[in-house]
Amino acid sequence: MSEPAGNFCLLTGAGPAAIAVIQIRATDAAARVAALCRLPVERLPAVGRMRLAAVYPGDDDPIDEVLLSTHAVDEIRLHLHGSPWIVRRVAEQLQADGLDPVDTMTEPDGNRLERAAWQRVPGMSTLAGVRWLAAQPMRVRAALESNPEEPVERIRRRLRGLLAAARVRDWYARPVRIAVVGPPNAGKSTLINALTRRQACLVSDRPGTTRDWNEVHAELDGFPVTWLDTAGLRETEDPLEAAGIEHTRAQMAAADGVLLVVEAGPPVPWEAWEQLLGQVPLAVVLNKADTARQRGLAAIPAAWRGRVAAVSAQTATGLGLLAALLPGSLGRDRSQLSAASCFTEIMRREVAAVCGQADPDLRSALATLRAGWEA
Ligand SMILES: Nc1nc2c(ncn2[C@@H]2O[C@H](COP(=O)(O)OP(=O)(O)O)[C@@H](O)[C@H]2O)c(=O)[nH]1
Numbered sequence: 001m002s003e004p005a006g007n008f009c010l011l012t013g014a015g016p017a018a019i020a021v022i023q024i025r026a027t028d029a030a031a032r033v034a035a036l037c038r039l040p041v042e043r044l045p046a047v048g049r050m051r052l053a054a055v056y057p058g059d060d061d062p063i064d065e066v067l068l069s070t071h072a073v074d075e076i077r078l079h080l081h082g083s084p085w086i087v088r089r090v091a092e093q094l095q096a097d098g099l100d101p102v103d104t105m106t107e108p109d110g111n112r113l114e115r116a117a118w119q120r121v122p123g124m125s126t127l128a129g130v131r132w133l134a135a136q137p138m139r140v141r142a143a144l145e146s147n148p149e150e151p152v153e154r155i156r157r158r159l160r161g162l163l164a165a166a167r168v169r170d171w172y173a174r175p176v177r178i179a180v181v182g183p184p185n186a187g188k189s190t191l192i193n194a195l196t197r198r199q200a201c202l203v204s205d206r207p208g209t210t211r212d213w214n215e216v217h218a219e220l221d222g223f224p225v226t227w228l229d230t231a232g233l234r235e236t237e238d239p240l241e242a243a244g245i246e247h248t249r250a251q252m253a254a255a256d257g258v259l260l261v262v263e264a265g266p267p268v269p270w271e272a273w274e275q276l277l278g279q280v281p282l283a284v285v286l287n288k289a290d291t292a293r294q295r296g297l298a299a300i301p302a303a304w305r306g307r308v309a310a311v312s313a314q315t316a317t318g319l320g321l322l323a324a325l326l327p328g329s330l331g332r333d334r335s336q337l338s339a340a341s342c343f344t345e346i347m348r349r350e351v352a353a354v355c356g357q358a359d360p361d362l363r364s365a366l367a368t369l370r371a372g373w374e375a
């Protein structure tokens, strides 16, 4: 009997994470992964690099979009969306191709920085998050670098940047909860379907259709989002609809923010909405822009003015503009996405401690910190 061709191993545990990582070790790992992803071998990432690809176990359509990372010539990892079905399907295919399943979880390679990043992969909810995390060891290493001539204030500024960008991990790990509110029939459910490219919410031209609530988990621009579809807010005699409206108020209170959707064209009672919401909406959507243009925007509350997007949920126009408004409204500075970040709590504490030191202690504390993370 011939020797097994190589093996594969599920590196990530099963959990709430949306990502599962399968490590493939084989002398011909590249050829195998290329076949699985229907890519020419030369399109696979070089050692230390990543790329997106689709996986095709068997002759089916692609079952998932994956991130491929090459760790060595004989080691490639597939970062899958962690649905158990997808993981099982890929594992079955690898086994059918002659690879041995290995149960024991191997210790991730690399130094403490790399290990810390790999161990946190399951906490990322989107592939963009995994990509961000995978880039961190390199970025952190560069940020901790310094030479004796560098002014201490410049080092301190860089360390503060590391601390400020620590929150980016949360942007990728925890879905932001956005309640979509507005009058009945404004197109709230249609908008959620358009933003998520799914038919998750019931759409009807009969006002008052959405009475119970619907949570849709999706990705917006690489970030995890939970959209909360709500019952339209209006005066009603119907007790069932009234219960839905009561629930909408509770959802608004529990969400991270609200998206106000109104119909473009008819006059909007802005003052009433201001009172009802009791908060500045993340964005004000003037929907059905395909049928009418909004007038009377001069009356919109001043704090809401920079947050208006005219869209058509039906034709999916203006959605990009709306998506572009949200990071700013959520207080997220996109420039931090490309910055080095303290991506673990321990690292954050250690960097904060160094940052608080005066010169010349700061330099030696930084050297100690660097040595600790490179161990
Ligand atoms: N013309 C047009 N109709 C829309 C648009 N968005 C939603 N609608 C229609 O408006 C009606 C109410 O939509 P729905 O999403 O159920 O509104 P909701 O009550 O706010 O959830 C449906 O007939 C939709 O097809 C849009 O952008 N343009």
Ligand SMILES: [Mg+2]
Residues within 6 Å of the ligand: 188, 189, 190, 202, 203, 209, 210, 229, 230
């Ligand atoms: Mg609805």
